[in-house]
Amino acid sequence: MNGLAWQAEYCSGVEVIDQEHQQLLQLLQQLYEAIAQGKAFTHVEPLLLGCAAETQRHFQHEETLMADANHPQYLSHRAAHQNLLRDLNRLLDAVQSQPSTLSTTTVATIGQLVIQHICEEDLPMLYLLTHPEELARQQAEQLTAETCF
Numbered sequence: 516m517n518g519l520a521w522q523a524e525y526c527s528g529v530e531v532i533d534q535e536h537q538q539l540l541q542l543l544q545q546l547y548e549a550i551a552q553g554k555a556f557t558h559v560e561p562l563l564l565g566c567a568a569e570t571q572r573h574f575q576h577e578e579t580l581m582a583d584a585n586h587p588q589y590l591s592h593r594a595a596h597q598n599l600l601r602d603l604n605r606l607l608d609a610v611q612s613q614p615s616t617l618s619t620t621t622v623a624t625i626g627q628l629v630i631q632h633i634c635e636e637d638l639p640m641l642y643l644l645t646h647p648e649e650l651a652r653q654q655a656e657q658l659t660a661e662t663c664f
């Protein structure tokens with residue numbers, strides 16, 4: 516068990532995003548297995564870069580959905596993505612300059628960060644996209660707050 520398996524509790528109800536989350540975890544699984552099988556870095560590196568590219572593309576997609584919906588958590592969620600990408604890029608740089616540092620533990624740690632983001636930040640954010648009345652209420656609240664200050 517490496518903690519990277521998809522769980523029903525990660526479902527948000529926004530199907531396209533749930534599919535992307537599932538795919539991201541599958542890519543991390545493939546990366547994890549390639550490292551566990553002792554595959555050469557020339558084989559592992561494209562998987563690693565694929566995970567990084569897919570994460571970036573997926574974050575962009577979420578941010579577009581949020582912008583289109585005038586989502587009240589847009590700025591804070593985008594900041595969370597930027598923080599996560601900064602950490603992942605640091606890790607990527609370290610691994611590329613010293614491939615021997617890439618281990619299954621590293622991938623499991625990345626997976627935990629991704630899963631934590633899904634559970635703690637994506638699910639509340641996506642909830643509003645599937646609950647228009649609550650979204651409208653929070654948008655109105657935000658507008659009132661902006662008018663007051």
Ligand SMILES: [Fe+2]
Binds near residue numbers: 592
């Ligand atoms: Fe997100």
